[in-house]
Amino acid sequence: MERQAVLYDSQREFHFVICEHVLRWRICPPAIIATQLERLVSLSRIPNLTIGVLPAKRLMPDFPMTCFSMHDDRLVIVETFHSEITTRDPRDVALYMSTFLRLDAAALHGDDMRDLIEGIRDEFFQERNAKGAAMESRSDSARIAGPGRQDARTLRRKRRGQEAG
Template sequence: MTFEPEQLGQSGQELAAMLRDLRKQAGLSGVRLAARCNMSQSKVSRIENGKVRPSLVDVEQILRALDAPPALVTEVTALTRIANTEWQDSRSLRRKGLHTKQFELAGLEASSAEFRFFLLSMITGLLSTPEYIRASLSHVPGDHSKAIAKKLERQEVLYDRSKRFTFILTEQAARSPFLPPDAMAVQLDRLASLTHLPNMRLGVIPLDTRMPGNPLNTFTVYDDRLATVELSTGAMVFRDPRDVRAYLEEFASYEELALFGEEARGKLSEWSNAYRS
């Protein structure tokens, strides 16, 4: 079963209807299915009405309880994976206005408590100076004053002591010259100052570090429930626990290699001084 990118994130109602029809075809009530799955009847009802997005584990439990044939299991599992994945293309975001994405991110930040950012090629807006933010949007035509203002407003979340942040930046992300040398030095100084926040761990990975595997993308994990992965043409959003867990494990492997605290501040100071000289 194949899907086009435009279908990502749009298959939830189709999945709900399919699971409801399969239960009825099996001659089971919602109560009996819930008992077979060791699941509450209210959860089964919310899944079948499209009010709850089931994970792959949920769907596998339901399909086993319904004794679904292998071909049907393959089809429904594929649909579940698609329903838990969303594609956000850059062109659509630009048509809506880049500031609309900032409101979505602010909502995610308000509803999450722990954040993990792996920054491969540039500094994220939460850590950026106003000059860096403007430079990061300079290649996109149009007036981005609303997006810039919202990015700066979102930085207030860093000072919310109820939330925990871990940022890991490669040397390439920290040092790529998006700005003139003096402005880049100020940006690196800002990173160093943020390492003192009690609810933040900011680590750097020097260029000569041997990385595990081959990092391909910048990504963010919100709590243990959602991961966003940035691509050159847009972003993927993963909600299935297995996908999120894979990014948590990848993040942990980079975390083991990163320099934190005084070591991180030492590297950032070295790179800042290099720009000033």
């Protein structure tokens, strides 16, 4: 959270473009992903921060092969699978700026972006709730049909009590 404090500095501006499929990656439990998506929605309301999401169903103007970050118009940091590349070459910076602007033009922003992220978040919450219900159901079945002697005795007593009543 300390690293995120800079996002609230009104003297700075941030602009992010994220591909929808990245928001759907299951890199941790559904509840954690859903919470992170809620955080993105919250951050999108900060005045000096812009978030765009490239919807999976939209035709891409470029193929985003790597993640990259631009720092003003003087530095680009490209993340590859095994390393990080930095460049200050004006031609490289211009190329990445052009790519960023094309991707950003295809992205959803504002309420449309928030609606998309909230829909994805809700899918993760539903998945978490469905898994939780399935686990409870299995747990109840295990208690009823489990091999424990006490469970079997308790079940027999309950049956006898129902038959007597």
